[in-house]
Amino acid sequence: MYYLDYILLVISILLILIIVMQSSKDDVTRAFSGEKSELFANQKQRGLEKRINQFTAVLSLAFFVVALLIAVIER
Numbered sequence: 625m626y627y628l629d630y631i632l633l634v635i636s637i638l639l640i641l642i643i644v645m646q647s648s649k650d651d652v653t654r655a656f657s658g659e660k661s662e663l664f665a666n667q668k669q670r671g672l673e674k675r676i677n678q679f680t681a682v683l684s685l686a687f688f689v690v691a692l693l694i695a696v697i698e699r
């Protein structure tokens with residue numbers, strides 16, 4: 625394993641942990657019952673929730689970039 629593989633592993637674990645920490649935006653029962661969902665409604669994020677979402681976006685982008693680098697290097 626190269627150092628990029630280890631970096632990708634760490635990013636993957638952090639991404640899993642940060643996604644598990646996020647609060648649910650919608651009730652699961654409404655998702656399958658056909659009841660009106662507010663999942664994609666414009667909801668303002670504040671404080672910790674905003675930071676967690678920003679960190680998730682950064683980790684996702686880092687995961688994508690490192691995975692591409694690994695694919696290009698090993699080619």
